[in-house]
Amino acid sequence: MDTLVEMIAEMREQDALARVKQLLDDHTDPTTILDDCRAAMEIVGKQFEHGEYFLPELILAGDLLKQISDLVKPHMHHAREIQKHGKVLIGTVKGDIHDIGKDLVVFMLDVNGFEVHDLGVDVPPQKFVQKIAEVKPDVVALSGFLTVTFAAMKQTIDAIRAAGLRDQIKIMIGGGTIDDHVRVFAGADAFGKDAMAAVALAQQWTGQN
Secondary structure (H helix, E strand, C coil): CCCCCHHHHCCCCHHHHHHHHHHCCCCCHHHHHHHHHHHCCCCCCCCCCCCCCCCHHHHHHHHHCCCCCCHHHHHHHCCCCCCCCCCEEEEECCCCCCCHHHHHHHHHHHCCCCCCCCCCCECCCHHHHHHHHHCCCEEEECCCCCCCCHHHHHHHHHHHHCCCCHHHHHHEEEECCCCCCHHHHHHCCCCEEEEEHHHHHHHHCCCCC
């Protein structure tokens, strides 16, 4: 029998959504469904790494995960309380409105037990600064897909430093064109090449591995 993991990994949207509804009707623990989503996204990530999936598949996967998340979340108050491992503040930096990669990272952090605060897209440096002071995250994640956002990432980290908040947090950056040269230029602690790398960094920085 096909599993939910296979349905998601193969982008079989209608089958996956029908299975999720069936599982919820059968009073399956919602966190089990989210665990399946996480496992499926690991497969999708590997397929992307190996050149078997491309950006359109990532877009489909992100959209499917959002639909599943919308189905599951109303049932979460019936589930066991998930122990939150740490706080992550995330947003796409000023000048960029891409949110596919960011939304995948948000989802993966959420199902891995992090409290995620998503600022959205085209976020100016000062908004990051204000939110850091407000929620006191352990990790700040800056997303950017366009090369013109490298400067915005640096400006954001410079603003965090100027506000005296830099030493209290770890900062990761990510996006399609991000590499270690950009990390050094921006002044971040690390860069993540995909959503699973972002989760691994957050786990490392919050003492989970």
